[in-house]
Amino acid sequence: MKIATLSSYTDKPLADCTDLELFNALLSLVADATRERGYNQGKKRLYYISAEFLIGKLLSNNLINLGLYDSVRDELAACGRDLSALEEMELEPSLGNGGLGRLAACFLDSCATLGLPADGIGLAYHCGLFRQNFADNRQCESPDYWLRWGQDSWLRRTSRHFRVSFGGFDVTSTLYEIDVTGYEGKSGKLRLFDVDSADERVIHSGISFDKDDVTKNLTLFLYPDDSDDAGRLLRVYQEYFMVSNGAQLILDECQARGSNLHDLADYAAIQINDTHPTMVIPELIRLLGEHGIAFDEAVSIARDVCAYTNHTILAEALETWPKHFIEQVAPQLIPIIDQLDKLVRDSCEDPFVQVIDEHGNVHMANIDIHFSHSVNGVAALHTKILEDVELAPFYKLYPEKFNNKTNGITFRRWCIECNPELAGLITQTIGDDWKHDATRLEDLLAHQDDDGLLDQLSKIKRHNKERFAAWLRAHQGTEVDPDAIFDVQSKRLHEYKRQQLNLLWATNTYLQVKAGKLPERKVCMLFGAKAAPAYTIAKDIIHAIICLGKVVAADPVASQYLQVVMIENYNVTAAERLIPAADVSEQISLASKEASGTSNMKFMLNGALTLGTMDGANVEIAELVGKGNIYTFGEGSDEVIARYQRGDYDPRSYYEGDERLKEAVDFLRGPQMLEVGNAESLERLTEELLGKDWFMTFPDFDSYLTEKARVLNDVADQHSWQRKALVNIAKAGFFSSDRTIEQYNRDIWHLGVDSSRGCE
């Protein structure tokens, strides 16, 4: 079958259709084109289980991957209709918080593109990550009903149902699917489970809801508020619901493909994305037991099938659940977990590596490490810190399990789709091959001295800044000046990522201007970040950024040199506008704390220069582009780790010792800020910095100021700046998620590539 034109999917001329009718016609066209190309098949299949898949809007992405974008755009244009208007009306599935969820989405794209039989397994949340808006200069949250159109969405209901038993009651579930189109290839699927008894009427005002009736609220929200026990318990219910459905599906499918379950590892690879899906291990062992497989063999099968990815070294983020929670949610798992605990206890006494600790808490990562065959970190430095410090006792036990898989991003979404002008310029300069083999971007290095090319890069950046400015005006009514330097920090709001350090820089710059020291060029600081609803200090940081923005904007002189903007409801869609417009990419986490970072890769690919600490994947970026093409500052991870170990960090000594720092910190709770802000919040933030500053912003303040001054000075020489940008683009190839996925497959999954053509 040849895919027809869009007009064959409507019963009236395209010009007469409503936008919704056109959107639905596009859904059908994409679905048919995807089916026509077929799904990647093979004896062994990857199941990437994750509580998050931050897939973003799919219309343009799917059209590009299917090679239909230009023809559809032209067909619509010929009838006076605009594809971008339809792109605008699509609701973004924000089924994730940040990097971990977006990584899962990039990985599915790469698996599909590379011909690997692979599916994502997760939950069909009715509401994705909350919508953020600002009122009284503070973050407010409301539900994100991304499924407003019901049937008219990418989510396809299947006729597959499962039963999940919780302590005291059962629920039934339905499997939904979203196609994951590969670039010029076949597809995979994102398979999401919903509980049949879900009831959106239990949602009250904002994002609060009745936490008691699990049968109704189970799949309503991505990560319900876990600031209290009811919220935490619900999270365990969600996790078990996800893995029980997933494990049942996997066993059914593998048997259908010919597995006798003893040989499950020849049919399935399960990648556990952080600890949220950890219970898949005991659940798999339990189900294998139901199929008559003895415990010891079931453990060994589960180990051969499962692999675990760690995304954090923040001890507080490693999940532990009180055993009685699991007992309440899934009592059938308790005998299994007890036996796993005993297996570990019998072979090793070290309390650090036990499954259940002396307080009766179950350590999810410990289950993953003992009972899977691979443990990977997500950047070289991160994996090294896991091996040498955070998980050192495990590394001693199982050195062979540990491996690194430096993260990557899909270049389809993060260049071809979001920055078509840049993609066009690259193709014009080095041809098309880079779209399939990102390392070919290095061919750009031969053009470093091509003044015409550097000039075009500069023009594209300017165009993207104007485009972003127009988007921001429409999005939240804020005006930004494309002549200013766009200095961008966009990522989850977390103290370790240190938006507060950037805030201190902005405060210092404002004070400098007030003192008559005027910068050469205006800087527009753009922050995009959501704070977890119960994370008070993170919300205080957002509040302080917005308040400072107001103070600066109200000052007739300072506003000519500085603008501080907090972008409302930062999500994938906003990122696609923002990243191509950035001049400077702020990657300023405390060294040793950012596992990898992935926005650093997106900014680099889009020609922004990194201002960053030697943390996560920044280290690898620095190695690749060389010293002259990146701006680094701050203490290194060894110094930071040693300082934590000594436990002698005293923020006050830095505050007392640096007048600029003292002034900036005092300003945060001074009269000007209090005129626009909330005293309690600004006071709390200041006290947190002075009394604790757990992520050590103060020791890096001085070198941050110095390096940032250098960056802002260097932008003035656009020729040399764009040359650096070109080197960054050329070296970004390593960070293609295609490379990452090839490494996962080579070292961990061992899937066959589906190179056949045709249908399912």
Ligand code: BZD
């Ligand atoms: O995972 C992030 C890390 O912080 C980044 O350094 C890394 O690049 C990416 C991908 O590997 N982690 C998260 O995004 N984590 C979460 O969003 C999260 C969600 C729920 C609970 C704990 C953490």
